[in-house]
Amino acid sequence: MRHRTFFWFFLPTASAMLLFIAFPIVSVLIQSVHAPHEQVIVEVENCGPFGCTRSSIVDQAATRALREAEPLGRFVGMDIYFNRAHLAVNEIGALWRSSPDLGTFINRVMRLPFYGALGFTLTYTALVTPLSIMLGFVIALSVNALPRVLRGPTIFFSLLPMIVTPLVGGLILFWMIDSRGVLGAFFQYLAGDPNLSVKASTPLMWAMLIVYGIWSSAPFAFVVYYAGLQTVPQDTLESAMIDGATRWQRIRYVMLPHLLPLTTFMALIKLMDNFRVFEPIISFQASAHAQSLSYFIYSDLGGETRLLSSAAATSVLTILGIVILLSPVLVRTWRNFGKT
Amino acid sequence: MSSIANRRPVSLRLVLAGFLIFWLLLAAFPFLWTFWGSFKVEGDFFSRADWRNALLGTLTELETGATFTGQGYFGAWVQEEFWRAALNTLIVTVSVVCISLTFGTLGGYALSRSPYPYAFWLLIIALVFRAMPPITLVSGYLLPFFEWNLWGHLPTTIIVLVAINQPFTLWMLTSIFRNIPKDLDESAMVDGCSRFQAFRHVIIPVMWPGVITTGLFSFLLAYNDFAVTSMLLSADNLTMVPKLESFLGTTQTRGNVMFAVAAVVSVTLPLFVLVMFFQRQIVSGLTAGAVKG
Numbered sequence: 001m002r003h004r005t006f007f008w009f010f011l012p013t014a015s016a017m018l019l020f021i022a023f024p025i026v027s028v029l030i031q032s033v034h035a036p037h038e039q040v041i042v043e044v045e046n047c048g049p050f051g052c053t054r055s056s057i058v059d060q061a062a063t064r065a066l067r068e069a070e071p072l073g074r075f076v077g078m079d080i081y082f083n084r085a086h087l088a089v090n091e092i093g094a095l096w097r098s099s100p101d102l103g104t105f106i107n108r109v110m111r112l113p114f115y116g117a118l119g120f121t122l123t124y125t126a127l128v129t130p131l132s133i134m135l136g137f138v139i140a141l142s143v144n145a146l147p148r149v150l151r152g153p154t155i156f157f158s159l160l161p162m163i164v165t166p167l168v169g170g171l172i173l174f175w176m177i178d179s180r181g182v183l184g185a186f187f188q189y190l191a192g193d194p195n196l197s198v199k200a201s202t203p204l205m206w207a208m209l210i211v212y213g214i215w216s217s218a219p220f221a222f223v224v225y226y227a228g229l230q231t232v233p234q235d236t237l238e239s240a241m242i243d244g245a246t247r248w249q250r251i252r253y254v255m256l257p258h259l260l261p262l263t264t265f266m267a268l269i270k271l272m273d274n275f276r277v278f279e280p281i282i283s284f285q286a287s288a289h290a291q292s293l294s295y296f297i298y299s300d301l302g303g304e305t306r307l308l309s310s311a312a313a314t315s316v317l318t319i320l321g322i323v324i325l326l327s328p329v330l331v332r333t334w335r336n337f338g339k340t
Numbered sequence: 341m342s343s344i345a346n347r348r349p350v351s352l353r354l355v356l357a358g359f360l361i362f363w364l365l366l367a368a369f370p371f372l373w374t375f376w377g378s379f380k381v382e383g384d385f386f387s388r389a390d391w392r393n394a395l396l397g398t399l400t401e402l403e404t405g406a407t408f409t410g411q412g413y414f415g416a417w418v419q420e421e422f423w424r425a426a427l428n429t430l431i432v433t434v435s436v437v438c439i440s441l442t443f444g445t446l447g448g449y450a451l452s453r454s455p456y457p458y459a460f461w462l463l464i465i466a467l468v469f470r471a472m473p474p475i476t477l478v479s480g481y482l483l484p485f486f487e488w489n490l491w492g493h494l495p496t497t498i499i500v501l502v503a504i505n506q507p508f509t510l511w512m513l514t515s516i517f518r519n520i521p522k523d524l525d526e527s528a529m530v531d532g533c534s535r536f537q538a539f540r541h542v543i544i545p546v547m548w549p550g551v552i553t554t555g556l557f558s559f560l561l562a563y564n565d566f567a568v569t570s571m572l573l574s575a576d577n578l579t580m581v582p583k584l585e586s587f588l589g590t591t592q593t594r595g596n597v598m599f600a601v602a603a604v605v606s607v608t609l610p611l612f613v614l615v616m617f618f619q620r621q622i623v624s625g626l627t628a629g630a631v632k633g
Contacts, residue, residue: 005535006459010447010462017466020481020500021472025472026480027480027481028476072483145348145353155619160368160615163611165607168608172371175386175601180386181386215367226623228627247348278566282588294473294475297476297478301478301482301571311479322473326471337460
């Protein structure tokens with residue numbers, strides 16, 4: 001295809017991505033080094049029967065005019081990145097000096113909002129990605145053993161947790177696990193503690209969010225592995241059997257190597273998706289116990305005071321995180337491309 | 341398919357079947373439970389006293405005179421005007437699917453037929469864009485959209501969702517077009533067609549199965565989105581998912597939780613129907629990129 005034709009075919013999609021993905025990234029970058037203008041302070045003299053006093057008041061009209069004239073605000077450089085709500089450089093230094101040991105230090109750092117969100121996001125990603133892939137693989141193996149008639153309905157029900165809107169899936173689980181819900185009551189009965197409540201406990205909330213994550217992303221792994229299992233060469237399986245391989249050895253040395261490309265692909269997709277974990281935290285009303293980077297941005301953007309600059313700084317840091325996460329793939333692609 | 345390698349001893353079969361039943365319970369039970377409970381009153385849905393109330397509807401019978409009630413649905417759809425949100429969702433999803441398929445087929449076709457390295461790098465850039473959490477982009481939109489008075493309207497949200505959808509659509513459609521033999525459009529061009537005519541008359545008639553699969557995923561993305569729609573739409577323009585979240589904010593008054601439950605079931609039902617009819621396409625779409633790539 002000639003360059004000119006290519007250009008016209010590609011123009012619509014390119015302009016959509018340029019305008020609404022590439023520019024926003026630039027816009028976020030610019031915004032993160034600006035802060036809203038400070039209030040305009042004027043000094044006035046109040047003269048009464050007991051003499052004159054000078055006091056400073058906020059000139060509301062002038063403040064509004066200034067903020068409307070320059071909505072972006074004033075240039076503050078890297079200040080927002082280093083303040084308490086983000087990288088908290090000074091606070092970390094102080095904590096480092098005041099903490100007796102590394103454990104306490106890490107504990108205290110995790111209480112800073114940005115590091116708390118980063119910690120949860122990384123924990124969630126690191127646990128949910130491998131566990132959901134493993135669960136999906138076991139489901140695929142079991143479905144593969146089913147008679148053909150039963151496979152259709154099984155796949156139908158297995159797809160539901162993945163297809164359903166994340167916010168809705170989270171809510172459905174949350175209402176069941178709520179201390180008044182059926183599973184919540186069951187757990188209270190099991191634990192023998194009538195006051196057990198997921199909402200009140202940070203570790204339980206983290207566990208619940210991770211269980212939700214596995215529940216909702218295992219179906220994807222299942223479907224991909226199920227399709228992959230259909231392509232495993234039967235001859236190799238049979239010759240492995242003749243060579244005396246046990247069932248486990250056949251899985252370990254024939255199936256898994258065959259499915260390895262699928263696994264890397266899936267791990268890549270799931271890493272990207274889990275890193276943006278967001279909706280379940282709203283569904284579970286978990287923000288008091290667990291915040292993710294996405295939720296952190298969302299709570300800055302929402303509400304009465306839209307903290308655009310703060311959200312922008314977090315966004316830039318999140319994008320950096322994504323780039324670091326993807327860098328092995330990108331580097332490998334770059335090298336492979338050089339070879340061919 | 342009766343290879344010896346596929347024979348399993350009875351004990352293993354039992355273990356696998358047991359595991360599968362456990363998984364199916366895990367996957368389906370929450371939906372069935374919530375669906376059943378959406379026709380009860382709050383006291384039964386959250387049946388703290390006795391879990392059997394939720395099944396039998398004891399309190400529902402006391403309060404309304406029957407074991408099933410449509411109060412939640414009435415409250416959500418009529419009182420809180422959920423139908424408006426449903427209408428908005430319909431507008432948004434249909435437009436997003438149509439526009440992103442149009443853009444995506446053109447772009448994906450071009451990528452699949454270009455032998456130059458830039459086509460490859462465009463796909464890699466699309467992959468990086470696909471990795472951006474939508475909410476980070478939203479924080480870039482807000483200030484310009486406020487300034488240019490674009491905030492709060494459905495068309496803005498539609499075009500933003502189309503753009504966020506493009507990377508995935510491009511990947512999917514490029515791999516679909518690569519499976520359509522090049523000879524097809526090239527022979528048309530030998531016969532005197534321009535590139536666009538070849539695309540129009542030769543490729544479009546044979547591309548539908550793949551395009552429908554891609555469209556399903558575009559639909560799911562637009563339908564399930566919360567980050568973009570909740571931040572970019574004004575309160576009177578909300579689609580179903582952010583509207584549902586706004587019910588949660590006002591659940592303090594009695595009975596309002598059931599509005600949210602009814603809304604949850606209403607949002608889930610179309611997806612149920614979708615999976616029922618398009619299960620094969622969804623499965624093939626999920627595996628298309630994976631198995632071949």
